[in-house]
Amino acid sequence: MPQKIAAGNWKMNAPDLGEVDALARQHPDPGVTLLLCPPATLLAALSERLSDMKIQTGGQDCHTASSGAHTGDVSAAMLKAAGASHVILGHSERRADHGESDALVRQKAEAALEASLTPILCLGETLEQRDSGQTLDVIETQLAGSLPKTDAPLIIAYEPVWAIGTGRTPTPGQIEEVHALLRDRSPADTPLLYGGSVKGSNAAEIFAIANVDGALVGGASLTAEAFSPIVSALEASV
Ligand code: PGA
Numbered sequence: 170m171p172q173k174i175a176a177g178n179w180k181m182n183a184p185d186l187g188e189v190d191a192l193a194r195q196h197p198d199p200g201v202t203l204l205l206c207p208p209a210t211l212l213a214a215l216s217e218r219l220s221d222m223k224i225q226t227g228g229q230d231c232h233t234a235s236s237g238a239h240t241g242d243v244s245a246a247m248l249k250a251a252g253a254s255h256v257i258l259g260h261s262e263r264r265a266d267h268g269e270s271d272a273l274v275r276q277k278a279e280a281a282l283e284a285s286l287t288p289i290l291c292l293g294e295t296l297e298q299r300d301s302g303q304t305l306d307v308i309e310t311q312l313a314g315s316l317p318k319t320d321a322p323l324i325i326a327y328e329p330v331w332a333i334g335t336g337r338t339p340t341p342g343q344i345e346e347v348h349a350l351l352r353d354r355s356p357a358d359t360p361l362l363y364g365g366s367v368k369g370s371n372a373a374e375i376f377a378i379a380n381v382d383g384a385l386v387g388g389a390s391l392t393a394e395a396f397s398p399i400v401s402a403l404e405a406s407v
Pocket of ligand 1: 334365385389
């Protein structure tokens with residue numbers, strides 16, 4: 170059985186860290202893996218704050234090299250040293266803002282595995298690609314291009330670009346179709362997360378879809394009030 174995971178992606182936002190104390194109080198012994206991915210500057214403080222709690226931390230990106238002349242970048246080893254267990258890679262915002270290719274995402278995933286971090290590999294089609302019937306081809310190409318060439322455990326997140334931060338979500342059938350493809354093409358027992366406008370109000374319906382093992386949550390992970398119902402819905406689905 171793949172692990173069930175509720176992961177928060179804070180993006181370039183710095184919520185009050187008191188929010189995580191409230192989240193930890195509400196889920197002292199979560200029946201699922203709980204993970205928060207803050208901006209790199211907050212990672213060490215958040216990891217330290219959560220050291221006695223059952224909430225893990227992750228980075229939002231890493232460089233392919235372990236150190237060197239790469240101004241502004243952070244290596245996987247540095248994330249690990251700051252307390253991270255995971256790292257989000259290939260998020261569509263990085264693909265769009267920084268021109269990240271599948272090949273680069275694969276190299277980053279290999280660097281993350283080398284540093285003993287679990288990559289959360291993000292894939293997803295644009296609205297234009299969905300509307301022109303290319304979704305499954307796009308996902309298949311992204312997966313083939315960015316999946317590391319080892320069978321080390323990793324996590325895959327399906328995040329349709331048009332659903333991120335928009336309040337729009339795909340139909341259960343659309344999610345199911347992509348997750349069936351991902352299940353077929355990824356290593357056995359890889360947790361498959363859905364991401365894109367997940368909220369307390371739609372989480373239970375999303376977690377009931379075949380081959381959905383959790384969520385990667387942006388906006389709704391910034392407060393305990395918004396994130397806790399999503400965690401509870403995942404716990405209830407186990
Ligand atoms: P959202 O973001 O939940 O705010 O739509 C999801 C993500 O980008 O990971």
